[in-house]
Amino acid sequence: MTTEVVVPELGESVIEATIGTWMVAEGEKVNVGDVLVSLETDKVDVEVGAETAGVITSIERREGEDVAIGDVLALIDPDGEAAEAPEAPAEEQAETQAEEPAATPEPASKAPAAEKATPVARRLAAEKSVELAAISGSGPRGRVTKQDVQSHLEARTETEPRQPEPQVEENRAAAPSRPAAETAPEPGRDERAKEERVRMSRRRRTIARRLVEVQQTAAILTTFNEIDMSAVIDIRQRRRDSFKEQHGVKLGFMSFFVKAVIGALKQFPRLNAEIQENEFVLKHYYDIGMAIGAEEGLVVPVIRDADRKSFAEIEQEIVDYVEAVRENTLSLEDLRGGTFTITNGGVFGSLLSTPILNPPQVGILGLHKFEERPIALDGEVVIRPMMYVALSYDHRIVDGREAVQFLVKLKELVEDPEVLLLEG
Numbered sequence: 001m002t003t004e005v006v007v008p009e010l011g012e013s014v015i016e017a018t019i020g021t022w023m024v025a026e027g028e029k030v031n032v033g034d035v036l037v038s039l040e041t042d043k044v045d046v047e048v049g050a051e052t053a054g055v056i057t058s059i060e061r062r063e064g065e066d067v068a069i070g071d072v073l074a075l076i077d078p079d080g081e082a083a084e085a086p087e088a089p090a091e092e093q094a095e096t097q098a099e100e101p102a103a104t105p106e107p108a109s110k111a112p113a114a115e116k117a118t119p120v121a122r123r124l125a126a127e128k129s130v131e132l133a134a135i136s137g138s139g140p141r142g143r144v145t146k147q148d149v150q151s152h153l154e155a156r157t158e159t160e161p162r163q164p165e166p167q168v169e170e171n172r173a174a175a176p177s178r179p180a181a182e183t184a185p186e187p188g189r190d191e192r193a194k195e196e197r198v199r200m201s202r203r204r205r206t207i208a209r210r211l212v213e214v215q216q217t218a219a220i221l222t223t224f225n226e227i228d229m230s231a232v233i234d235i236r237q238r239r240r241d242s243f244k245e246q247h248g249v250k251l252g253f254m255s256f257f258v259k260a261v262i263g264a265l266k267q268f269p270r271l272n273a274e275i276q277e278n279e280f281v282l283k284h285y286y287d288i289g290m291a292i293g294a295e296e297g298l299v300v301p302v303i304r305d306a307d308r309k310s311f312a313e314i315e316q317e318i319v320d321y322v323e324a325v326r327e328n329t330l331s332l333e334d335l336r337g338g339t340f341t342i343t344n345g346g347v348f349g350s351l352l353s354t355p356i357l358n359p360p361q362v363g364i365l366g367l368h369k370f371e372e373r374p375i376a377l378d379g380e381v382v383i384r385p386m387m388y389v390a391l392s393y394d395h396r397i398v399d400g401r402e403a404v405q406f407l408v409k410l411k412e413l414v415e416d417p418e419v420l421l422l423e424g
Contacts (some may be wrong), residue, residue: 042206055080117144219395249310260413271363291343362394
């Protein structure tokens with residue numbers, strides 16, 4: 001009896017997905033647990049596995065199609081036989097044997113198990129024509145990661161002999177036809193001035209839609225301040241080795257800001273709220289979202305009950321989330337909820353920016369790179385490592401006075417870590 005492979009429940013508030021990459025083909029034999037296809041949702045990629053062993057008799061939905069929960073993706077025949085490659089006619093075989101020297105037959109190569117590689121690694125391997133079976137996985141349970149594929153490509157490039165570059169004229173004459181995604185340059189433009197069409201992923205489309213929606217529905221305003229990072233830098237330098245030895249994780253800057261944000265939110269609770277129709281909901285818990293740049297767009301995993309966690313626990317959770325984003329293994333639960341968000345453009349070199357709210361939250365803190373600047377201190381000009389910080393907030397619920405005082409409190413807590421430990 002044929003078994004249907006359907007779109008599973010995708011998590012809270014997620015009802016649709018887009019077909020990402022099929023890991024199997026029609027006629028291919030699969031085992032229970034084999035990953036069949038990856039689905040792109042608004043938040044994370046979801047892998048759909050085989051619940052029964054058998055042969056894929058039909059793939060019902062193609063890559064790039066939008067699907068809903070319960071839609072049939074493929075059919076599996078538990079009693080089916082895997083398709084075999086068709087044999088060439090006898091005359092063709094005879095001609096081939098006459099033209100080519102005899103060789104020892106090699107066993108048919110078997111595709112590596114799909115669950116041994118992350119979706120990003122599989123896509124990169126397919127683009128670069130790399131056999132995943134030739135790569136040793138460094139991820140959890142031996143999974144091949146994107147970094148493994150990149151390392152393999154770099155090693156292969158180093159061992160391959162460099163080919164001489166052809167002349168420009170020869171290049172133009174022998175240039176292959178462009179793929180469908182590219183268009184010819186406009187008349188009068190240089191040959192290099194071509195265009196390329198790239199399909200937006202579901203996550204990117206959702207990000208684009210939500211960013212437009214939040215700017216149309218919220219009264220967003222941004223206020224700024226600057227923070228002297230000298231005290232935090234001093235603590236990190238003095239405690240770096242002992243902290244790492246005791247907790248097994250580096251003492252970073254983000255744990256200081258998470259604690260400082262919580263201290264400021266306790267004094268200005270409207271920034272830890274959301275608007276629901278004609279009411280606002282004050283949240284007396286602190287689930288802090290950490291914006292992390294991913295290949296398909298920004299994601300915001302949540303540090304839950306951050307006020308109850310130590311500096312080490314916060315740092316470890318951030319490290320785990322960054323690794324999960326890199327390996328595309330974030331779960332929907334990791335992204336659920338959040339009461340306030342921190343985004344750090346400083347890791348990319350940003351000096352100043354105005355972050356956009358992460359709805360339904362009404363506040364987001366933007367951090368930036370710190371650099372040495374001259375400031376006036378006690379009547380003297382001194383050089384200090386300074387960081388600009390930006391708070392975007394929903395003016396429908398948060399007044400400018402509260403926003404400014406929130407940043408002043410944040411500045412006080414970060415510049416004096418003793419106060420941070422006592423109040424944060």
